[in-house]
Amino acid sequence: xxxxFVIQSTSFCNLNCNYCYLPEENRKMKNVISLDxxxxxxxxxxxxxxxxxxxxxxxxxxxxxxxxVSFYEQALEVINRNNIHSKELSYSIQTNATLINEQWCLxxxxxxxxxxxxxxxxxxxxxxxxxxxxxxxxxxKTMEGVNLLKKHDIxxxxxxxxxxxxxxxxxxxxxxxxxxxxxxxxxxxxEIEGANTVSNLLNNEGFSKSREKYTKFFKRLLDLWIxxxxxxxxxxxxxxxxxxLKRKDFSNYTPMLDVSQGLQxxxxxxxxxxxxxxxxxxxxxxxxxxxxxxxxxxxxEYLEDAYANENFKYIRSEINNGIQKCKDSCAYxxxxxxxxxxxxxxxxxxxxxxxxxxxSLHTKAVSDVVINGLINRKEFKxx
Numbered sequence: 310x311x312x313x314f315v316i317q318s319t320s321f322c323n324l325n326c327n328y329c330y331l332p333e334e335n336r337k338m339k340n341v342i343s344l345d346x347x348x349x350x351x352x353x354x355x356x357x358x359x360x361x362x363x364x365x366x367x368x369x370x371x372x373x374x375x376x377x378v379s380f381y382e383q384a385l386e387v388i389n390r391n392n393i394h395s396k397e398l399s400y401s402i403q404t405n406a407t408l409i410n411e412q413w414c415l416x417x418x419x420x421x422x423x424x425x426x427x428x429x430x431x432x433x434x435x436x437x438x439x440x441x442x443x444x445x446x447x448x449x450k451t452m453e454g455v456n457l458l459k460k461h462d463i464x465x466x467x468x469x470x471x472x473x474x475x476x477x478x479x480x481x482x483x484x485x486x487x488x489x490x491x492x493x494x495x496x497x498x499x500e501i502e503g504a505n506t507v508s509n510l511l512n513n514e515g516f517s518k519s520r521e522k523y524t525k526f527f528k529r530l531l532d533l534w535i536x537x538x539x540x541x542x543x544x545x546x547x548x549x550x551x552x553x554l555k556r557k558d559f560s561n562y563t564p565m566l567d568v569s570q571g572l573q574x575x576x577x578x579x580x581x582x583x584x585x586x587x588x589x590x591x592x593x594x595x596x597x598x599x600x601x602x603x604x605x606x607x608x609x610e611y612l613e614d615a616y617a618n619e620n621f622k623y624i625r626s627e628i629n630n631g632i633q634k635c636k637d638s639c640a641y642x643x644x645x646x647x648x649x650x651x652x653x654x655x656x657x658x659x660x661x662x663x664x665x666x667x668x669s670l671h672t673k674a675v676s677d678v679v680i681n682g683l684i685n686r687k688e689f690k691x692x
Contacts, residue, residue: 310359310361311359311630312361313367313567313573313574314354314575314577315588316350317342317369317370317371318368318370318384319336319339319340319371320398321336321337321340321371321375322409323372323375323408329504329505329509330403330589331503332503337484338349339375341376341579344387347387347389347607348387348391349383350393351387353606355388355393356529357606360396361396363396364396364424365398365399365401367402368402368610369576370591371402372407373402374413381416382416388586399423400645401424402417402422404426404454405439405447406453406454406458406674409453415461417461423466425468425670426458427468428467428468430475430481432448434474434482435447435448437472438470438472441449455489461644464492465491466492466566467486467491468497469486470498471510473509476523477533479533480529483530484533487541494543495545498511498670498671500655503592503651503653504595505670508690511667511670519670527675528678531546535682538659540588546679549675549676552564552638552643552644563642563643564646566648569586569649569650570629571615571670572585572612572615574586581606582606583606583609586601587649590650590654603621604618605619628660628661629650631647631650631659631663632648634663639663641672641673643669646677648663648672653665
């Protein structure tokens with residue numbers, strides 16, 4: 310069944326973050342997905358045999374708020390009109406928060422949106438990478454948006470990108486999110502992915518040092534989290550605990566990532582092209598932006614038609630081969646399920662591969678920290 314429906318409302322972004330995986334030309338393009346495309350895409354998904362009883366629709370890509378409130382009012386009308394089986398729909402949006410105003414807050418409250426804020430911690434950390442096209446730092450505007458959300462009692466979730474410099478500040482980053490009333494926090498490492506072809510964190514020559522610092526960062530973070538009695542949901546810790554408990558209850562349990570299965574995590578681009586695996590694959594590769602496209606919603610009669618697409622079958626086969634390699638070679642497979650296809654392709658040049666540096670840090674190192682620091686303590690009950 311479908312687990313997440315991602316709609317790229319626009320690829321345009323008012324910021325020029327140093328580590329963005331979207332190509333610069335995409336982020337400068339002031340395009341907005343047409344309502345006709347939203348109509349066709351939502352009809353294909355909501356009326357599909359793969360549609361579950363409840364589904365999250367995530368607006369993502371560049372800066373989604375740049376499409377404007379009026380666009381989303383109309384788009385949600387279209388989507389709800391196609392929800393003929395009265396499925397439970399929830400809406401999420403990932404934003405840099407710099408464009409949030411009173412009108413946006415009223416809209417979010419009206420439709421009960423879940424808001425994910427892209428923010429990397431205190432200003433001296435955040436501003437080192439999240440900057441405008443002229444180089445102007447964005448922290449002040451982001452915090453204006455955050456404070457407006459708080460004023461309207463809208464819950465705050467954050468995605469914080471960890472790079473080499475931020476590893477020096479675990480206390481400052483943790484305390485920042487606690488002090489600013491964030492309810493949940495997820496860490497993404499600065500990955501080699503899409504247009505971002507270089508990461509100091511994953512540099513071959515300094516990788517062993519990066520792994521050491523990454524482990525130290527999360528070890529300190531875990532100590533702070535325990536002392537706070539789980540005052541904030543941290544994705545990396547809560548997900549690990551939940552997986553560990555499931556393995557305890559079900560000996561054969563293996564977490565299978567929805568981004569690897571095909572048509573579980575669905576992404577529709579602004580041009581209507583369909584990507585059936587990791588959303589990060591939607592931009593393709595430099596020489597072929599459509600490399601991972603498996604259909605065009607404007608020309609599809611049924612969502613399930615993607616299963617017959619030759620590119621879908623090839624990608625799925627390659628991903629499955631890579632998952633098998635992980636299963637055969639990796640002791641962490643039961644906590645991972647085979648890794649993210651987008652990381653494998655970006656780092657290894659193929660889905661049919663196993664370990665990536667991203668995996669070594671964000672799966673293996675973090676798992677080791679939690680196993681050594683939490684699993685045998687009474688605080689394990691925090692989950």
